[in-house]
Amino acid sequence: SGTYQAHFRVWRGDADAGELVDFTVEVHEGEVVLDIVHRLQATQAPDLAVRWNCKAGKCGSCSAEINGRPRLMCMTRMSVFERTETLTITPLRAFPVVRDLVTDVSFNYTKAREIPSFVPPPELAPGEYRMQQEDVGRSQEFRKCIECFLCQDTCHVVRDHEENKAAFAGPRFLMRIAELDMHPLDAAPESGIDRKATAQDEHGLGYCNITKCCTEVCPEHIKITDNALIPLKERAADRKYDPLVWLGNKIRRR
Numbered sequence: 001s002g003t004y005q006a007h008f009r010v011w012r013g014d015a016d017a018g019e020l021v022d023f024t025v026e027v028h029e030g031e032v033v034l035d036i037v038h039r040l041q042a043t044q045a046p047d048l049a050v051r052w053n054c055k056a057g058k059c060g061s062c063s064a065e066i067n068g069r070p071r072l073m074c075m076t077r078m079s080v081f082e083r084t085e086t087l088t089i090t091p092l093r094a095f096p097v098v099r100d101l102v103t104d105v106s107f108n109y110t111k112a113r114e115i116p117s118f119v120p121p122p123e124l125a126p127g128e129y130r131m132q133q134e135d136v137g138r139s140q141e142f143r144k145c146i147e148c149f150l151c152q153d154t155c156h157v158v159r160d161h162e163e164n165k166a167a168f169a170g171p172r173f174l175m176r177i178a179e180l181d182m183h184p185l186d187a188a189p190e191s192g193i194d195r196k197a198t199a200q201d202e203h204g205l206g207y208c209n210i211t212k213c214c215t216e217v218c219p220e221h222i223k224i225t226d227n228a229l230i231p232l233k234e235r236a237a238d239r240k241y242d243p244l245v246w247l248g249n250k251i252r253r254r
């Protein structure tokens with residue numbers, strides 16, 4: 001039948017201490033991990049803290065780790081696991097625990113605030129923007145991001161290295177810089193903001209050694225490494241080692 005009893009180990013605790021607690025929970029046909037966490041709350045652990053909103057893979061709230069892999073709980077079908085397997089559900093490891101499965105992801109909001117937004121070209125009114133389809137497509141891919149921070153959680157640069165957090169913005173925000181740096185209408189350079197320089201000097205682009213773990217966990221299948229991080233590295237390297245390329249880029253923009 002479609003219904004069975006599954007074994008779970010769920011991390012329970014707060015910022016000071018915690019432990020894995022064993023539960024047996026009923027699973028029905030077609031359910032996802034978040035359904036089981038909700039049943040656990042309804043039947044055995046009413047005070048279990050979990051964050052979620054949309055149940056449709058769009059709000060980015062239900063991020064956690066299942067058997068050590070960062071995933072959206074609402075998009076992880078129970079059918080991908082063996083019925084006899086014990087599923088271990090833990091909070092995102094790279095961020096401080098608030099309680100149970102809820103972590104404090106404010107690191108990401110701090111990094112977001114450090115990146116200057118798009119600078120509108122002063123000579124154009126909003127309706128006059130013209131861009132090649134290729135440039136539009138690139139921004140559209142990056143803007144599919146739901147800010148689940150699974151990529152931020154999985155990147156080895158910060159995952160077990162709290163000390164790197166101050167110097168590294170993480171894949172999601174290096175992608176944001178890449179998007180703006182490759183945006184043909186961004187007037188940041190003319191207003192004195194060198195996005196390549198800040199990526200290198202303030203946001204730790206050099207820490208990324210393109211392991212692509214970020215890309216592998218992205219629920220929106222954004223090619224973070226290939227389409228954002230590697231191009232940004234190439235552009236930043238040009239700036240550093242080849243002043244003529246840098247000057248050429250400046251002139252071409254005009």
Ligand code: SF4
Pocket residue numbers: 144145146147148149150151152172214217218219220221222224
């Ligand atoms: Fe999540 Fe992908 Fe956005 Fe990273 S880039 S925060 S993995 S949606």
Ligand code: F3S
Pocket residue numbers: 154155156157170171207208209210211212213214215225229
């Ligand atoms: Fe980290 Fe992704 Fe680079 S996982 S090392 S940001 S390719």
Ligand code: FES
Pocket residue numbers: 052053054055056057058059060061062063072073074075
């Ligand atoms: Fe919104 Fe899972 S609840 S992404």
